[in-house]
Each structure stands twice: as C-alpha cells, then as structure tokens.
Amino acid sequence: MNISLDTFQAQRYKEITRGGNIEQVLDGINAAAELHFKKIKLNIVLIKGQNDDEVLDFLKYTQYHDVNVRFIEFMPIGNSEKMWKKEYVGLQNVFNTCEQNGLEYSPIELKGNGPSDNYQIKGFKGSFGLIHPISSKFCENCNRLRITADGYVKACLYWNEEIDIRKAIPYKKEFRRLIQKSLDRKPLNHEMAMDEADRVIDKAPTWRHMSQIGG
Structure with a gap:
C-alpha cells in the first residue's frame, strides 16, 4: 500500500492537501498495519522550506512502525526550472540527518520497491528508502x-x-x-x-x- 504523507504537522498537511486531516491518515496507516498488508510505503517528496525540517521525524517514525518511509526528490514536472531549483533538496540530507543524530543504518533488500534504495536504522522496526531521479540516474x-x-x-x-x-x-x-x-x-x-x-x-x-x- 502506497500512502502520500509529506508532513506530520496538522496545519501544514491541511495546507499541502487543501483541507486534508492528518489524523485520518495516521489512523488509516494504523488500520492498514492491523490488516497485515505485506508492505506499507509512505511517500514523502522533500521540498525545501516545506518539509525538509521533518526528516528526523520521519526517520524516527520507523522506530515503532513497520513501514517503509520513502524520501523522493522533488522533480521539475509542471514547474518552472527556477522554482524547482529553489525548492529542490538532495537526498544526501537524509544520510546527514542520520549521522548528526547518531542513527546507525545499513542497506537492505526490499522486493517490489522499484528504483528505491532501502536502508534500516539499527534497532528500528521499519525502514527508509531513497528515490532520487535527479541525483542518481536510475x-x-x-x-x-x-x-x-x-x-x-x-x-x-x-x-x-x-x-x-x-x-x-x-x-x-x-x-x-x-x-x-x-x-x-x-x-x-x-x-x-x-x-x-x-x-x-x-x-x-x-x-x-x-x-x-x-x-
């Protein structure tokens, strides 16, 4: 199951989705976990100034939740190049966040995850993935x-x-x-x-x- 979740902040989520309720999404993730879906993927498009300050929150979410949090590079699709460059965040930022907070991670294999490179933080239930169409030519x-x-x-x-x-x-x-x-x-x-x-x-x-x- 793929779920788009670009923020954990209620007001920010409401603005991004034009009225969405973050609590309903989180309840839905918990319900999906109880139904034992083979894999639950949370897709996060990192955008500078919008949610790049929440990388640690997403990583920590995998500590107690068996989900694959997938960070996706913002792509210049339907946007001007000038605006895209202003908002683009490279996914090296995820690794930097791990290192700055003493989170040890190692690569893992997850079937069916396409171009995602996947990792798991030591002692955490879930995992995180990186999808980088810009910085990596996959x-x-x-x-x-x-x-x-x-x-x-x-x-x-x-x-x-x-x-x-x-x-x-x-x-x-x-x-x-x-x-x-x-x-x-x-x-x-x-x-x-x-x-x-x-x-x-x-x-x-x-x-x-x-x-x-x-x-």
Missing part, C-alpha cells in the same frame, strides 16, 4: 508505467509522450499491444538526469502537474 532500471486518471499510459513521468488506452480496455489483445508499445518506447534517460534523450519520441516535457498525472 532510468535504465526503472520498471514503472503510470496510468493517468483520464486513461493515458505514461512510460516516463517527465516526458509528454502518452498513449490513450481507454477504448482498448475491453479488448485484451489491443490493450496488451498498447501497453507493450509504451514499454518499447520507455526512454533510457530523461532530461532531469542527462542531456541526451535519443529514445524519447515526444521530446516535449509533460504539460501535466503531478496531481494531474496521479497513479
């Missing part, structure tokens, strides 16, 4: 496709290339063909990490914001 190992809420499949979050699969959903053969077409076009890199993008068909960056892409 594109060749990316095994994700994204289906938007309006029925398009995207092989890469950054690029504008999309394939409409809505009409093909009832037809298994055509549906498989379009999914395979998207996989075949999946680029080996993106502009966020490299200058060249030879395998990208539509070289225009996506016009969508992350909230419009969904997942």
